Amino acid sequence: MQEQMAKMLISMAMACAAVAAVAAVVMVWQKFQKHSPCEQALVLLYEFRHACATPLHVLRQISEHMALEMQAGLDQPGGSQLTMLPTFIEKLPNGSEEGLFYALDLGGTNFRVLRCLLGGPEARVVKQEHEEVPIPRQLMLGTSEELFDFIAMRLITFMQREGPEFHRGCNLNDQQIRELGLTFSFPIRQTSINTGILIQWTKGFKITDGVGKDVVTMLQSAMDRQKGWPQIRVAVLINDTVGTLAGGHYWNDDVMIGMILGAGANACYVEGNLPNDIQTKSGKMVVNMELGGFWSSHLPRTDIDEQLDNESVNPGDAAFEKLIGGMYLGEIVRRLLLKMAQEARLFGGVTLTKLKQPFILVTPEMSKMHADDSPDLIVVGKVLRDVFDIGQTELPVRRIVHIVCDTVTKRSARLAAAGIVGILKKIGRDGWSDEVGVSGTLKPLRRNSERTARPELKRTIVAMDGSLYEHYNRFRIYMQAAVHELLSEAAARKLVIELSKDGSGVGASILAACHSERKHSAHT
Numbered sequence: 001m002q003e004q005m006a007k008m009l010i011s012m013a014m015a016c017a018a019v020a021a022v023a024a025v026v027m028v029w030q031k032f033q034k035h036s037p038c039e040q041a042l043v044l045l046y047e048f049r050h051a052c053a054t055p056l057h058v059l060r061q062i063s064e065h066m067a068l069e070m071q072a073g074l075d076q077p078g079g080s081q082l083t084m085l086p087t088f089i090e091k092l093p094n095g096s097e098e099g100l101f102y103a104l105d106l107g108g109t110n111f112r113v114l115r116c117l118l119g120g121p122e123a124r125v126v127k128q129e130h131e132e133v134p135i136p137r138q139l140m141l142g143t144s145e146e147l148f149d150f151i152a153m154r155l156i157t158f159m160q161r162e163g164p165e166f167h168r169g170c171n172l173n174d175q176q177i178r179e180l181g182l183t184f185s186f187p188i189r190q191t192s193i194n195t196g197i198l199i200q201w202t203k204g205f206k207i208t209d210g211v212g213k214d215v216v217t218m219l220q221s222a223m224d225r226q227k228g229w230p231q232i233r234v235a236v237l238i239n240d241t242v243g244t245l246a247g248g249h250y251w252n253d254d255v256m257i258g259m260i261l262g263a264g265a266n267a268c269y270v271e272g273n274l275p276n277d278i279q280t281k282s283g284k285m286v287v288n289m290e291l292g293g294f295w296s297s298h299l300p301r302t303d304i305d306e307q308l309d310n311e312s313v314n315p316g317d318a319a320f321e322k323l324i325g326g327m328y329l330g331e332i333v334r335r336l337l338l339k340m341a342q343e344a345r346l347f348g349g350v351t352l353t354k355l356k357q358p359f360i361l362v363t364p365e366m367s368k369m370h371a372d373d374s375p376d377l378i379v380v381g382k383v384l385r386d387v388f389d390i391g392q393t394e395l396p397v398r399r400i401v402h403i404v405c406d407t408v409t410k411r412s413a414r415l416a417a418a419g420i421v422g423i424l425k426k427i428g429r430d431g432w433s434d435e436v437g438v439s440g441t442l443k444p445l446r447r448n449s450e451r452t453a454r455p456e457l458k459r460t461i462v463a464m465d466g467s468l469y470e471h472y473n474r475f476r477i478y479m480q481a482a483v484h485e486l487l488s489e490a491a492a493r494k495l496v497i498e499l500s501k502d503g504s505g506v507g508a509s510i511l512a513a514c515h516s517e518r519k520h521s522a523h524t
């Protein structure tokens with residue numbers, strides 16, 4: 001009897017608690033409803049900004065973790081999300097290269113073909129010509145054979161237009177095979193300097209095959225299918241970051257890091273502490289980090305980032321790239337604006353058809369909104385109208401949109417900065433590595449009498465390419481500021497980030513010269 005009574009009381013208490021909880025939710029909901037759409041959107045914005053925050057201590061943890069992951073990826077294939085791919089490039093150009101060389105640069109929605117006549121230490125780049133070809137969308141979603149056939153056809157057409165002015169000083173005739181540097185900006189596991197297996201397609205390419213195949217063979221077979229003149233020999237197969245590093249090193253041997261911040265994000269660097277199974281004459285090799293794959297629990301990810309990842313063509317991969325790459329920034333903004341439209345009616349009763357369309361907001365349009373410093377944010381209003389069909393917005397709404405762009409870009413730029421500092425840390429050029437090793441443990445403090453003078457830090461140049469860095473001013477400013485926050489003063493003075501425009505294409509042709517069968521003339 002007593003037991004039954006107790007059960008009844010418990011059920012009554014549970015029912016009361018449930019009613020109270022529902023009442024509380026209703027009250028909060030009603031309170032929320034009383035606020036204007038802008039006020040409600042501000043709550044969402046506040047939460048988003050909080051989740052995106054990149055205070056200095058978080059950036060430090062990220063750069064520290066980056067250096068550790070780099071080591072883990074080098075120590076053991078698969079030891080880290082950073083694949084740390086050996087490139088087999090030991091020799092970097094030094095300016096002495098001569099002759100006519102071609103490059104093919106594939107890695108985004110366009111590819112570039114390029115020819116370059118190199119004239120040695122005095123004349124340097126005598127002449128170059130290039131052509132940019134958009135890749136039809138269906139080829140990005142088709143088969144590798146269709147993609148390579150298209151590329152081979154355009155490469156051959158370009159090569160057939162080679163003028164005699166490109167033969168000056170290099171004893172070439174029409175019949176001779178042309179040497180080419182192939183820049184292929186997807187993760188590849190190289191097996192030699194000019195062979196490599198595709199690990200996966202990234203950046204929105206969803207080709208049904210190709211993974212696991214040698215990229216150079218795929219291109220060579222497509223060239224063979226085209227038949228006739230000219231023939232090519234792929235002298236080097238490289239990543240775009242490696243082309244950028246090589247293009248920079250051609251002019252200045254302080255260039256130690258090549259980085260791309262464009263649609264995708266990646267970096268490579270000269271590693272002087274190679275694992276035992278990689279033997280090189282110089283003890284050095286360029287390593288392609290595939291930085292976009294970096295993962296750390298310190299990364300400031302939001303529910304929007306998680307949704308984006310889940311719905312992407314490569315869920316679970318390229319976590320860092322999805323936070324910093326130009327391909328994703330506009331999409332993150334779109335998703336947050338959609339959330340604000342649906343949960344707070346930020347844009348009133350307008351139809352949201354366009355706002356619901358993935359990837360409709362490209363980063364250049366987002367950057368235009370962000371750059372808008374007119375008092376009425378006229379450009380923001382125009383982009384909302386042109387891209388999303390959202391006409392007639394009030395100034396407070398446009399202000400919120402502006403802050404959304406700022407938040408997404410600031411996070412991206414500061415994380416990219418942490419990436420650069422992580423690399424400097426790994427190679428002992430961040431100005432602190434004297435005390436903190438890559439293992440992350442503090443070395444025991446030495447007494448003053450034991451301290452030796454720190455060796456003078458070497459100058460380090462990062463050769464940088466990519467539309468995000470080049471064209472998005474506020475991104476660049478935020479990134480540079482964060483690099484300075486993170487580095488010691490001495491290290492900041494020794495670091496130069498240099499725009500190396502289209503370096504990956506020219507760099508590939510110069511590397512082809514460096515590794516030509518005709519002549520060898522370079523050193524690391």
Ligand code: BGC
Nearest residue numbers: 185186187202260264265266
């Ligand atoms: C690719 C890298 C490339 C980077 C920049 C990434 O998506 O995986 O190989 O270097 O984009 O183009």
